[in-house]
Amino acid sequence: MARTTIRRKSDAYFALIAATLALAINFWAWSLISPLGIKYAEELKFSPSALSLLLALPVLIGALGRIPLGLLTDRYGGKIMFAVVCFLTAIPTIGLAFSDSHLSLVFMAVLLGLGGASFTIGVPYISAWFPPRQQGIALGIYSLGNIGTAISAFMTPRLADLIGRNETFFMVATLLIIGSLVFSIWAKNSPSWHKPSNTVKQRILFATSQRLTWDLSTVYIITFGALVAFGVYLPTLLKISYDLSLTDAASKAAGFVLLAALARPLGGWLSDKFGGRKVIRISLILIAVLASVVALQTSLTIHTTTAYLSLAVVLGAANGAVFAMIGRLAKPGTVGGVSGIVGAIGGLGGFLPPLFLGITYQATRSYSLALIALTVCTVIVFIYISRRFTDISVYRKTA
Numbered sequence: 248m249a250r251t252t253i254r255r256k257s258d259a260y261f262a263l264i265a266a267t268l269a270l271a272i273n274f275w276a277w278s279l280i281s282p283l284g285i286k287y288a289e290e291l292k293f294s295p296s297a298l299s300l301l302l303a304l305p306v307l308i309g310a311l312g313r314i315p316l317g318l319l320t321d322r323y324g325g326k327i328m329f330a331v332v333c334f335l336t337a338i339p340t341i342g343l344a345f346s347d348s349h350l351s352l353v354f355m356a357v358l359l360g361l362g363g364a365s366f367t368i369g370v371p372y373i374s375a376w377f378p379p380r381q382q383g384i385a386l387g388i389y390s391l392g393n394i395g396t397a398i399s400a401f402m403t404p405r406l407a408d409l410i411g412r413n414e415t416f417f418m419v420a421t422l423l424i425i426g427s428l429v430f431s432i433w434a435k436n437s438p439s440w441h442k443p444s445n446t447v448k449q450r451i452l453f454a455t456s457q458r459l460t461w462d463l464s465t466v467y468i469i470t471f472g473a474l475v476a477f478g479v480y481l482p483t484l485l486k487i488s489y490d491l492s493l494t495d496a497a498s499k500a501a502g503f504v505l506l507a508a509l510a511r512p513l514g515g516w517l518s519d520k521f522g523g524r525k526v527i528r529i530s531l532i533l534i535a536v537l538a539s540v541v542a543l544q545t546s547l548t549i550h551t552t553t554a555y556l557s558l559a560v561v562l563g564a565a566n567g568a569v570f571a572m573i574g575r576l577a578k579p580g581t582v583g584g585v586s587g588i589v590g591a592i593g594g595l596g597g598f599l600p601p602l603f604l605g606i607t608y609q610a611t612r613s614y615s616l617a618l619i620a621l622t623v624c625t626v627i628v629f630i631y632i633s634r635r636f637t638d639i640s641v642y643r644k645t646a
Contacts, residue, residue: 270389334427341416454588
């Protein structure tokens with residue numbers, strides 16, 4: 248019995264580490280275009296709105312793809328799904344090396360969205376390996392894989408200068424193929440995971456009928472949407488607003504995403520300890536305050552930098568709290584479906600802001616209006632969700 252317990256723990260930790268690394272590599276691939284966006288705009292003569300669309304497309308596909316990937320993970324397990332998605336994401340990553348027109352870049356951006364959708368695979372996969380009291384911190388650690396966007400922001404432009412742009416794409420594709428092989432050969436599904444007996448249609452109807460799904464989607468569209476929008480657009484925003492070099496802007500954007508990723512386990516741990524509802528409510532208040540502070544800053548002072556970095560931490564903690572609540576409250580066999588819908592809606596929240604940032608800058612030559620809009624939307628969500636979070640037993644009854 249003791250040996251079996253030790254082996255299960257070992258398998259659980261291997262699954263957690265492998266899934267986190269796979270997520271990081273997929274997110275790196277998903278974000279490859281963003282740190283090179285300014286160079287592509289200069290080479291192919293993109294307008295600000297056209298560049299915004301190019302940067303936003305992987306976000307949109309990554310959002311929409313989370314629903315089918317979540318349902319497929321419930322059905323086939325995380326082992327198979329991670330292996331397949333890593334391999335498929337490697338294809339457009341290689342394709343970037345042969346993209347030399349606006350149309351071909353748009354096509355590859357759409358296909359790269361699959362890498363962003365991979366997040367939803369790990370939620371049911373990791374949840375099945377850990378007991379409810381540990382799911383918040385486990386899913387928070389898994390969410391560290393979001394650091395892939397920070398790796399991309401920091402490493403992609405440097406590697407492009409050091410070894411070449413195409414060689415960088417080939418390197419990331421190689422890492423994806425290695426990840427696919429690791430899951431194919433060594434990874435396992437949890438012994439507690441079983442294929443659901445109901446149909447895909449029944450699981451979709453069940454997930455969409457849950458109050459938990461829509462309440463957390465409302466939160467996630469702000470917290471994850473803002474995080475994705477900043478991760479995608481921040482290099483451009485910093486370069487244009489504060490006249491930074493592309494490399495410096497990308498580095499600062501990487502720091503933002505890194506802090507947000509590191510804060511996700513913190514949000515999961517705080518949710519295990521104090522409850523996800525409390526963490527989410529406090530986070531929403533702080534997001535509204537910090538977004539308004541950033542909107543009013545016209546120069547990159549220490550106060551501006553502190554506000555941006557604090558915003559990253561709060562967004563990350565809130566996202567960790569959202570999936571801690573899903574892991575704890577969603578019915579087994581529906582975690583993938585619920586997390587897929589929540590993730591998709593949150594991803595859509597990341598698709599629209601880059602477009603809004605580009606349009607408002609083109610019209611006003613400033614990003615302040617878009618940041619004020621974030622404050623207003625966050626306040627509205629806080630008021631709404633505070634009323635919905637009055638009784639957690641409602642979620643348990645429906646889940």
